[in-house]
Amino acid sequence: MLIKLAWKSTLNRKASVALTLVTIAISVMLLLSVERIRQDAKSSFANTISGTDLIVGARTGDIQLLLSSVFRIGHANNTVQWQSYEYIKAQRGVAWSIPISLGDSHKGFAVLGTDASYFSHYQYAKKQHLTFAAGRPFHNGQEVVLGAMVAKKLGYQLGQKIVISHGVGNTSFHHHDDNPLVISGILAATGTPVDKTLHVPLSAIESMHSTGHSKPSRMIAQKQDATHHEHEHEHEHEHEHEHEHEHEHDSKNNSALLHNLDSKPGDLIGSTKQITAFLLGFDSPLYTLQVRRNINQYKGEPLLAIMPGVTLRELWEMLDIVEKILLLITLAVVLISLLGMLTSLLATLNQRRRELAILRSVGARPWHIFTLLISEAIFITVLGCIFGVALFYALLIAAQSGLQSQFGVVLSISALSTYELMLLSVIIGAGTLIGAIPAARAYFYSLADGMQIKT
Amino acid sequence: MLTISQLQFTWPKSSPPVLTIPKLHIARGEHVFLHGPSGSGKSTLLGLIAGTLDCQQGVIEIAGTNASALSHGQRDKFRADHIGTIFQNFNLLPYLSPIENVTLGCEFSKKRRQNISSQNKSLEQEAKLLLSDLGIDEHTQQRSVGELSIGQQQRVAAARAFIGRPEIIIADEPTSALDADSRDGFIKLLFSQAAVYSASILFVSHDKSLAPLFDRQVSLPDLQRGAPLC
Numbered sequence: 285m286l287i288k289l290a291w292k293s294t295l296n297r298k299a300s301v302a303l304t305l306v307t308i309a310i311s312v313m314l315l316l317s318v319e320r321i322r323q324d325a326k327s328s329f330a331n332t333i334s335g336t337d338l339i340v341g342a343r344t345g346d347i348q349l350l351l352s353s354v355f356r357i358g359h360a361n362n363t364v365q366w367q368s369y370e371y372i373k374a375q376r377g378v379a380w381s382i383p384i385s386l387g388d389s390h391k392g393f394a395v396l397g398t399d400a401s402y403f404s405h406y407q408y409a410k411k412q413h414l415t416f417a418a419g420r421p422f423h424n425g426q427e428v429v430l431g432a433m434v435a436k437k438l439g440y441q442l443g444q445k446i447v448i449s450h451g452v453g454n455t456s457f458h459h460h461d462d463n464p465l466v467i468s469g470i471l472a473a474t475g476t477p478v479d480k481t482l483h484v485p486l487s488a489i490e491s492m493h494s495t496g497h498s499k500p501s502r503m504i505a506q507k508q509d510a511t512h513h514e515h516e517h518e519h520e521h522e523h524e525h526e527h528e529h530e531h532e533h534d535s536k537n538n539s540a541l542l543h544n545l546d547s548k549p550g551d552l553i554g555s556t557k558q559i560t561a562f563l564l565g566f567d568s569p570l571y572t573l574q575v576r577r578n579i580n581q582y583k584g585e586p587l588l589a590i591m592p593g594v595t596l597r598e599l600w601e602m603l604d605i606v607e608k609i610l611l612l613i614t615l616a617v618v619l620i621s622l623l624g625m626l627t628s629l630l631a632t633l634n635q636r637r638r639e640l641a642i643l644r645s646v647g648a649r650p651w652h653i654f655t656l657l658i659s660e661a662i663f664i665t666v667l668g669c670i671f672g673v674a675l676f677y678a679l680l681i682a683a684q685s686g687l688q689s690q691f692g693v694v695l696s697i698s699a700l701s702t703y704e705l706m707l708l709s710v711i712i713g714a715g716t717l718i719g720a721i722p723a724a725r726a727y728f729y730s731l732a733d734g735m736q737i738k739t
Numbered sequence: 740m741l742t743i744s745q746l747q748f749t750w751p752k753s754s755p756p757v758l759t760i761p762k763l764h765i766a767r768g769e770h771v772f773l774h775g776p777s778g779s780g781k782s783t784l785l786g787l788i789a790g791t792l793d794c795q796q797g798v799i800e801i802a803g804t805n806a807s808a809l810s811h812g813q814r815d816k817f818r819a820d821h822i823g824t825i826f827q828n829f830n831l832l833p834y835l836s837p838i839e840n841v842t843l844g845c846e847f848s849k850k851r852r853q854n855i856s857s858q859n860k861s862l863e864q865e866a867k868l869l870l871s872d873l874g875i876d877e878h879t880q881q882r883s884v885g886e887l888s889i890g891q892q893q894r895v896a897a898a899r900a901f902i903g904r905p906e907i908i909i910a911d912e913p914t915s916a917l918d919a920d921s922r923d924g925f926i927k928l929l930f931s932q933a934a935v936y937s938a939s940i941l942f943v944s945h946d947k948s949l950a951p952l953f954d955r956q957v958s959l960p961d962l963q964r965g966a967p968l969c
Contacts, residue, residue, distance in 0.1 A: 285846050289832075296834035639832055644791060646899070647819020647847030649812060734791025735824060735911075 286652060290659035293639075297632060304625045305668050311621040312672025312711060315614040316704055317679055322607055323701075325693045326600070329355070332476040333563075333592050335407035337572045340364065340372065340579055341561035343586035347602070350595045353384055353561040356394045356477045360386065363558035368584050373564070375578065377571030380405040382563040385489050385556070388448050393434045395448050395482045397489035397559070399552045403429070405565060408476045418442055419469030424550040425487035428465040432473035433480050442467055448484070448492060468547075475694035487554030564589075618711055622718045625664055629657070629722040637729055645735045654727040661719020662712070669708050673700065740906055740939040741765040741788065746797035748783060758783050759963050760797070767906070770930060770940045772950045775959030781943045784959070785909055788941070789822055790814030802906045819848035823900030823938070827912040830896035831884045837895045838880055841866035844899040851903020862902075869898040872935075873928050890921045894928065901932050908933060910942045914949070926952050 294301055333354050341349045342362030351357040373381040382405055385397030396402075403414055403421045419442045422429055428448075430440060440446065445464040465484060473479055566572055572591065579589035640653055648656075680697050687693045700708070741764070748758040758780040765771050775781050786792035787807075788799060791814075794807035802821050809817055823844065831840045842862045845851040855865045870880050873894040879887065887895065893913055900908050910929070914922040926942075926949065933940050942953065950956040 289835075292834040293832075642826070642830065642832060642843075644815075645789070645818075645824040645826070646844050647815055649815040649847075652847070734786045735789055735826075 286655050287659055289643075290656050290663060293656070294660050294663050300628045300632065301664060304621075304628050304664055305671060307621040307624050308618075308665060308668025308711075308715075309671035309675055311614070311618040312669050312708070313675040313679060315618055315707060315711075316672065316676040316700075318610055318614045319704060319707065320676070320680065320695065321687070321693065322610070323703075324695050328475065328693045329596060329599075331409040332478075333407070334409060335405075335411045335565060336563045336592055337566045337569065338564040338576055338579070338589045339561060339592055339595075340369075340564060340587055340589045343588045346588070346590045346595045347599050349561065349588055349590055350592060350599070352386070353563075354477070354592065356386070356481065360560045363560060364562065364587065365558060365585055366556050368582065368587065369559060369562050371584070372575070372579060372582070372587075373562070375575055377566045377568065377575060378564055379567045380565045382406055383486060383556075383559045384561045384563065385486055385558075386560045388489065388492070390434075390446060390448050390482050391438060393431070393438075393480050393482055394477070395484060395489075397484050397486045397556075399486060400549070402483060406478070406563070408474050408478065412474075414474065414478065415472045417470050417472040419467070422468050422483070422485050422488075422552065423547040424552070425485050425491050425554065426464075426466055427468035427485070427547065428488070429469040429471060429483040430467055431471055431477075431479040431481045431483075434482055435467075435470045440467055440470075442470065446482075448482070448488075485552035485554075486556045486559070487552055490554040490556050619714070621668070622665070622711075622715055625661065625668075625715065626718045626721060629661060629719065630725070633657075633722050633726060633729070636726075637733055640726060640730045641733055641735050644730055644733075648730075650727045650730045653730040654723045657723035657726045658716065658719045661723070662716050665712050665715025665719070668715075669711055673708070740767040740769070740802060741941070742798075742800040743788075744798050744800075746787065746794065746799065748780075748787060748792065748795055758787070760784070763957065763962060765907075765939050765941060767939055768933070768937045770933065770942065770952075770954045772953035772956040773941060773943045773959060774945055774947055774950065774956065776945060779959045780963070781945075781959055782911070785911055785941075785943060788907075789824065789909060790818050816848075820850040821906050823902075823905040823908045825893070825896045825900050825908065825910040825913040828889070828916050830899075830913075831887075831892055833884050835884065836880075837870065837875065837882070837884060837887065838863060838866045840884065840895055841869060841898045841902055844902040848903060851905065854904045855902070865902055866898065869902055869932070870895065872932060873898050889916045890925065893917065893925055897925075897929055897932065901936055901938065904936045905938065907939045907941065910940060912944050912946075913942075914944070915946070922949070923952070 339349060339353050341353055341360055342364055344361060348358060349360070352360045369381070369383055372378070380401055382402045383398055386394060388395035388397075400421055406414055408414075416429075417432060417435075419429070428446065434440065444467045446467065447464050465488060471478065471483075564575070566575070576589040576591070579587050643653060643656070677697065680695050684695045684697065687695055743760050743763040745762075746758065746760040747756045749756040773781065773784070783792065787794055788801070790806055790809065797807065798805055799807040801817070804817065804821075806814060806817055831837075832843065835843065845855065845862055852862065855862060858865075860868075867877070867880060871877070875891060875894055875898070879891060884892065884895075893916075896913070900910075908929075914925055917925060929940065929942075930952075932938075940953075942949070947956075
C-alpha cells in the first residue's frame with residue numbers, strides 16, 4: 285500500500301522528479317563510464333604486450349621507453365646501434381629478439397620497421413601470437429603488413445600500394461613517395477596499438493630514408509582522400525616535382541596485384557645502422573635480471589633495458605593519484621545529484637503537510653509517513669540508476685570506436701561487473717540515507733501536526 | 740458512543756490549560772454541532788478525540804474503550820478502526836482517483852476492511868456504492884480528483900470517512916468552502932449516510948447558522964465553563 289502510494293505520489297510530481305532523475309542518471313552514467321574506461325584502459329595497456337622479458341632502447345626514462353616502443357605514445361629521442369643489437373641478441377639465454385624502428389607514419393598511423401621475428405614472437409593479451417586476417421608476412425623491402433584498424437579505416441586491401449611519410453602525425457609533408465609498398469598481409473584485430481600500426485621490413489625503412497633524404501624535401505599535396513575506397517581504376521599522375529604514388533585498384537585488378545605478391549622471402553634487414561628499440565625473450569626468466577644488468581652497463585653506448593610488467597606497474601603507481609582524483613570528482617558529482625534530490629524533496633515537503641495530515645487521519649502512523657517518504661527517495665535513486673546504466677551503455681556504444689581509434693582503449697560492452705554493481709549499491713544506499721532526512725522531517729511534522737492541516 | 744470526563748489539556752510551555760471539559764457525552768447515532776470562536780480549542784479537542792494529541796488528564800472513552808489510556812501506536816490503530824474524518828478543505832490526495840481516495844479510509848484498518856467483506860462486498864464495490872449514495876455518479880467517479888468541484892470533493896471525503904462503518908465521524912468545518920445551498924445539501928447527505936451506518940457525528944464549525952440542522956449544539960466556551968448542554 286505504502287509503496288503504491290509512494291509510486292503514485294512520485295508520479296504526481298513528474299517535473300521535479302524528472303529533473304532529479306536526469307541529474308542522478310547523468311551522474312551515474314559519468315561514474316560508470318569513468319570507471320569502465322579506467323579499468324578497460326588499464327587492461328588494454330596490460331594486454332598490449334605479454335611474453336616479452338625485456339625492452340631495450342637508448343637510455344631514457346623507463347616509462348618513456350615503454351610508452352614509445354610499445355604504445356606508440358611519445359617519441360624515442362635516441363637510437364640503438366645495429367651492432368649493439370646484434371651483440372646483445374647473441375647473449376646467452378636470449379631465445380628471441382624483435383628489432384623495432386619507429387618514426388614514420390602513414391595517414392596518422394605509426395609505421396614500424398622490424399623483421400620476420402615480429403610475427404612469430406610478438407605476443408599480446410594472454411600470450412597470444414599475432415595472426416593474419418589475410419595475406420602473409422612481408423618478404424622483402426617492398427611489402428607492408430597492416431594492423432587490422434589501419435586496413436579497416438583506410439579501406440586498404442591486399443595487393444594495394446601505399447606511400448609512407450616521414451615523421452609521425454596526420455599531416456606529414458615529407459612522403460617517401462618514391463618507395464610505394466605493396467600490402468602483403470593484414471593482421472587480425474588485437475585490440476592493441478598493433479592494430480594501428482603498419483609493419484614494414486627494416487630494409488624498407490632504410491631504403492626509404494636513404495633515397496628520401498638524399499633528395500630535397502618536397503611538399504606533397506594530400507591527395508590521398510577517401511576516394512580510394514570507391515574502387516576507382518588505377519591512376520597514376522606524375523608531375524615534374526610531385527608524385528601521387530598511391531595506387532588504387534578495383535576487383536578486376538585484384539588478381540593481377542596479388543600476383544605481384546608471389547615474392548620469395550628475401551633480405552628484410554638490409555644494411556640497417558640504427559633501430560629505435562628491441563624486444564627480448566629469454567629461455568628462462570633467470571636470465572632476465574642478469575642480461576638487464578649487462579645491458580644497463582653496456583660500454584658500447586648508453587642503453588636501457590626495462591621489464592615491461594614492472595614499468596607498467598610503475599606507470600600505474602604514477603597515475604594512481606590521477607585516477608583517485610578522477611574517481612573523487614565523479615563521486616562528488618553523484619553526491620551533488622543526490623543533494624539535488626534532497627533539495628527537491630525538502631522543498632515539496634512543506635506543501636505536502638496536508639497530504640500527511642490526511643494520511644494520519646485515516647490511521648497512518650508516523651513510521652508509515654517515514655516509509656512513504658523514504659520509499660520515494662529510493663524510487664528516484666533506483667530509477668536514476670537504471671536510466672544512468674542505460675545512458676552508460678548508450679555512451680559505451682557511441683564512444684567505443686572513437687576511443688579505440690584515438691587512444692587504443694578497447695571498451696568492453698559487457699554486463700556490469702561486481703565492482704560496478706557495488707558502486708550502484710553505494711549510490712542507492714546513499715540515496716536512501718539522504719532520503720531519510722526529509723522522511724525524518726515528515727515523521728516529526730506528522731507527530732506535531734497530527735490531523736491539523738497547516739499549509 | 741463518545742464520553743469525555745474531567746478532560747484537561749495544556750500546551751507545553753503554556754501555563755493555563757487551553758481546554759478544560761468536565762463532561763461531554765455523545766450517544767450512538769447522535770449528530771452534535773460543536774461551535775466556538777477561533778482559538779477556543781476546537782481543533783485541540785478534535786486532536787484529543789482522534790488521539791493525535793496526548794490526553795494529559797481525564798478520560799476519553801470511545802465505543803466503550805478508554806482511548807486516552809492507549810499508547811501512540813494503539814491510538815493510531817484505534818483511530819483507523821473507529822473514527823472517520825472530514826476536513827475543511829484539501830481533503831483528497833491529488834494523485835489518487837476518487838475511488839482510491841475513498842478506499843484509503845480502509846487501508847490502515849483491518850477492522851474496517853472486515854466490516855466490508857462481512858457484507859460480501861469488495862472495497863471498490865463499497866466505495867462506488869458510497870459515492871453513488873453521496874451523489875457522485877459513475878462518470879464523475881472516473882475523473883481525476885483535480886477535475887472535481889469543491890462540493891464533489893467534500894462528498895468523496897465524506898465517503899472516505901464512512902467506508903468500513905466507523906462509529907464516529909469527525910467533521911472539521913467541512914462546509915466552510917461551500918455556498919449555502921450546497922452546504923445544507925451536503926449536511927443532509929451526511930446525516931442520511933450516518934443514519935444508514937448508525938454513526939455519530941461531531942460537526943465542528945464557527946458558523947452558528949448550521950446549528951438548527953443538528954440534534955444538539957454545544958458551545959465549546961460554555962462546555963469549558965461546565966454550563967449545562969443545550
